[in-house]
Amino acid sequence: AQSVAQPEDQVNVAEGNPLTVKCTYSVSGNPYLFWYVQYPNRGLQFLLKYITGDNLVKGSYGFEAEFNKSQTSFHLKKPSALVSDSALYFCAVRIGADTGRRALTFGSGTRLQVQP
Amino acid sequence: NAGVTQTPKFQVLKTGQSMTLQCAQDMNHEYMSWYRQDPGMGLRLIHYSVGAGITDQGEVPNGYNVSRSTTEDFPLRLLSAAPSQTSVYFCASSTSGTFTDTQYFGPGTRLTVL
Numbered sequence: 223a224q225s226v227a228q229p230e231d232q233v234n235v236a237e238g239n240p241l242t243v244k245c246t247y248s249v250s251g252n253p254y255l256f257w258y259v260q261y262p263n264r265g266l267q268f269l270l271k272y273i274t275g276d277n278l279v280k281g282s283y284g285f286e287a288e289f290n291k292s293q294t295s296f297h298l299k300k301p302s303a304l305v306s307d308s309a310l311y312f313c314a315v316r317i318g319a320d321t322g323r324r325a326l327t328f329g330s331g332t333r334l335q336v337q338p
Numbered sequence: 339n340a341g342v343t344q345t346p347k348f349q350v351l352k353t354g355q356s357m358t359l360q361c362a363q364d365m366n367h368e369y370m371s372w373y374r375q376d377p378g379m380g381l382r383l384i385h386y387s388v389g390a391g392i393t394d395q396g397e398v399p400n401g402y403n404v405s406r407s408t409t410e411d412f413p414l415r416l417l418s419a420a421p422s423q424t425s426v427y428f429c430a431s432s433t434s435g436t437f438t439d440t441q442y443f444g445p446g447t448r449l450t451v452l
Contacts, residue, residue: 231378256440265342265428265443266381312380325371325396326441328380 224249226315228329235303236337243298243332245313254316255296256326257287261309269311272296283307303336310334340364342444344429350450351419359414359447361429369432369439370412371396372404374425375446381428387412419451 226247235241247253254273258266270281277289287298296313310333314326345360363370371386383396387406401423403415412431416423427447432439 258443263446265445266430268440268442271440325383325386326381328373328382330378330380 224315224327226255226313226327226329228311228313228332230332231330232333232335234335234337237305238302241300241303241307241334241336243311243313243334245296245298245329247294247296247313247315249315253289253294253296255287255289256314256316257281257285257296257298258312258314258328259309260312260331266312269298303334305336305338308334308336342429342431342442344427344444344447346447347445348448350452351416352452353420355419357416357419359416359427359429359449361412361414361444362410363412363429363431363442364410365431365433365442366409367431367442368409368434369441370406371430371441372402372412372414373428373430374398374423375428376425384414384427416449421451423449424451425449 228245256271257269259269260266269285270279272279272289280286285300289296310331312331313329342363368389372384373381375381382398384402385396385404387393390406390409393404393406406412429444430441432441
């Protein structure tokens with residue numbers, strides 16, 4: 223069974239400091255990994271995805287994520303956090319290789335709080 | 339492009355009532371899906387469709403029906419609402435639903451069942 227875990231319910235960071243939001247996955251076959259962000263009372267917005275190729279993936283709003291196959295991780299990073307980055311972040315893995323369901327399995331979400 | 343739109347934004351139902359959550363997209367996407375979001379549980383797939391006339395169950399389909407008569411629309415029907423269906427519902431679409439596709443989400447419908 224495929225799954226994704228976000229071990230931290232909340233991450234607090236000061237504005238200007240680097241941030242990391244953690245994600246680990248468990249899949250059979252090749253992983254297709256995604257990060258989404260949800261601002262209050264809004265739908266999910268796509269940030270970035272890893273399909274194949276370079277392990278460092280760059281996405282929207284200055285975010286990047288590092289795919290680490292040996293550690294089965296896909297951590298989201300940003301070199302310098304902004305207060306406006308405060309939101310709920312979801313890691314997701316695409317399932318379907320063995321079930322036929324072309325859908326995303328989501329982690330439970332990590333709330334990022336950036337303090338001024 | 340309006341993208342993915344959902345109506346209504348908020349809804350309050352009494353136990354046993356039925357209703358339909360509307361979802362539409364104007365991007366000519368083949369693949370559409372419905373998720374529910376509950377605190378601490380991320381999003382869970384309810385139903386999905388890979389094209390007009392084709393639907394299938396997701397992870398938590400009980401109590402919900404869907405149909406896909408056009409490419410643009412994918413309504414979600416609650417047959418007899420229960421308090422356990424209190425949640426935020428998101429509709430999503432993507433070009434073809436292949437494993438590498440990016441899904442685009444609507445703004446959500448917040449449903450409360452009393």
